[in-house]
Amino acid sequence: MNLNLEKISDFSVLTINEERIDAHNSGELKEYLLQMIERGEKHIIVQLAHVRFIDSSGLGALLSGNKNIIAKSGKFALSNIQQQVMSMFELTRLNRVFEIYTDVHDAVKTEI
Amino acid sequence: MCPSVIQVDVIIPTQTKYLDLIGSIGERIAKELDNFTGDREALAYQLNLVLTEATVNAIKHGNDNNPQDTVRISIHLFEQELNIKVYDHGQGFDLATVPAPDFEHPKESGMGIFLIRSLMDSVAYTRQHDCNVLEIIKYLK
Numbered sequence: 057m058n059l060n061l062e063k064i065s066d067f068s069v070l071t072i073n074e075e076r077i078d079a080h081n082s083g084e085l086k087e088y089l090l091q092m093i094e095r096g097e098k099h100i101i102v103q104l105a106h107v108r109f110i111d112s113s114g115l116g117a118l119l120s121g122n123k124n125i126i127a128k129s130g131k132f133a134l135s136n137i138q139q140q141v142m143s144m145f146e147l148t149r150l151n152r153v154f155e156i157y158t159d160v161h162d163a164v165k166t167e168i
Numbered sequence: 169m170c171p172s173v174i175q176v177d178v179i180i181p182t183q184t185k186y187l188d189l190i191g192s193i194g195e196r197i198a199k200e201l202d203n204f205t206g207d208r209e210a211l212a213y214q215l216n217l218v219l220t221e222a223t224v225n226a227i228k229h230g231n232d233n234n235p236q237d238t239v240r241i242s243i244h245l246f247e248q249e250l251n252i253k254v255y256d257h258g259q260g261f262d263l264a265t266v267p268a269p270d271f272e273h274p275k276e277s278g279m280g281i282f283l284i285r286s287l288m289d290s291v292a293y294t295r296q297h298d299c300n301v302l303e304i305i306k307y308l309k
Contacts, residue, residue, distance in 0.1 A: 078184070080185050112283055119276050
């Protein structure tokens with residue numbers, strides 16, 4: 057899976073450079089997020105601008121990251137979600153679970 | 169029923185790397201619907217998703233002990249209806265016992281059948297001879 061990690065302010069911004077997250081690569085995303093959390097990253101933004109498709113296992117991988125960060129009193133947010141992908145968050149009501157920002161620059165300005 | 173306008177039959181090994189291929193077929197079919205008046209982009213995504221979730225389901229419920237095991241996906245497009253059948257060779261499961269998701273306490277897995285049910289008009293899972301069939305119908309308006 058093609059991922060890019062950068063530091064912006066106090067946030068680790070993980071950009072997913074894939075058009076598709078499905079059961080073939082979601083395990084890798086979940087594992088990558090868990091490793092970030094294990095090595096002490098507390099404030100993570102996942103930037104989804106390139107992602108035009110996500111399935112239930114992809115949502116599950118993000119949910120795993122969200123749960124594990126919250127358990128450590130950190131912050132987990134999503135940004136730049138495409139319209140059709142957003143409809144998956146709405147259908148599963150996960151838009152009420154995740155902190156979601158239109159743009160990554162809005163997300164990094166929030167208080168932590 | 170009238171003969172199908174398009175019929176696509178695909179057989180894949182039980183490997184997740186083929187999900188993109190199967191989902192893409194659904195997207196392409198959504199673009200071939202001459203009389204569909206709804207949101208075509210949304211339908212393309214939904215068919216991609218439903219085919220992906222149904223195929224993952226068949227791979228998971230497939231026969232783990234057989235490396236030669238396959239999943240067959242059969243798509244029939246009629247004038248007013250899209251019919252998808254996904255065949256697996258595993259133990260099968262009872263669709264009626266698949267619980268609805270708990271939205272207040274979401275889990276990392278188990279949303280697949282919920283998504284298929286939400287987006288399509290009819291879902292059934294039945295035993296046929298030596299395999300199981302997940303049959304999904306979407307009425308096209």
